[in-house]
Amino acid sequence: MSEYSARSTSTMMGKLSHIRGMRPREIGAMQDCVEELSDSVDQLSRSMKEMNEIKGSNFGMIMSDVQTWVSAAMTDEDTCMEGFAGKVMNGKVKTAVREKIVNVAHLTSNALALINSYAALHN
Template sequence: MASSSFTSLLIVLSISSCCIFYSTSAARDLAPKTNTEFMKTSCSATTYPKLCLTSLASQATAIQTSPKLMASAALSVTLSSAKSTSNLMLSLSHGHGMKPREVAAMRDCVEVLGDSVDELQRSISEMGNFKSSDYEMMISDVQTWVSAALTDESTCADGFAGNGLNGNLKTVVRGKIVTIAQLTSNALALINRYASVHG
């Protein structure tokens, strides 16, 4: 009788282990698909969905299905792009053979991009440190700062509009600024999405 009970117990344990293993592996198989679907859905709410997907694809596992982590990741990617472009422009502004108008446009752009970097850094810090009781104030501050960063980037791009600038220089710089502005726009849309889900 004891032997029979022991055999029954082994069978139950085997079935349980099998089921636990199956559900774990099934969850593992489904996770990447779920993460990817979440990213596609979230990015579809942005103005530049393709850029949204390509810029955040490598972070799908870390983001999982969290609107907050997605918004934070978008801010981090935007900040990184803004910093590298600002450094590039600072370096270019010291180059020889540039017209005074080009040097002035570069330096103005570096200055407003610096403001944009500060606003993005403050936003990331605020997103990481907020408490539930301060949620509405936090999200309002972040939305304000990211909107201001977008305005700064537009101001920079405007400085490279019109004639009187080296064609290649104008194309390269405007291309980089436009990309930052698009990333910022996407980050703002994802922050707004997070706000609507949280609210």
């Protein structure tokens, strides 16, 4: 779910970055955010694929990788939001982006919590 949300948010932001009347800083922040979300999607996708490869002998190594990738996805999402900090950004654009990124970040955070709980069960 987190991967899907990040992917759809990235697509939406790519479209938003072409709206007329946006200032260069807004366009730059949108483009940076699309790149960060793309990285996030890649990390979440890789995590899901690796979770399917877990066997008894490789559990610890794979879980460590998955935890790292999902944490990195959260960092990417936070970095995206940083581009919209301050009063320079348009209120409507900032609000729309913030709402979407906060949703993606919550889903990713929930995914990490579930992954951490799963890993703890096997320690």
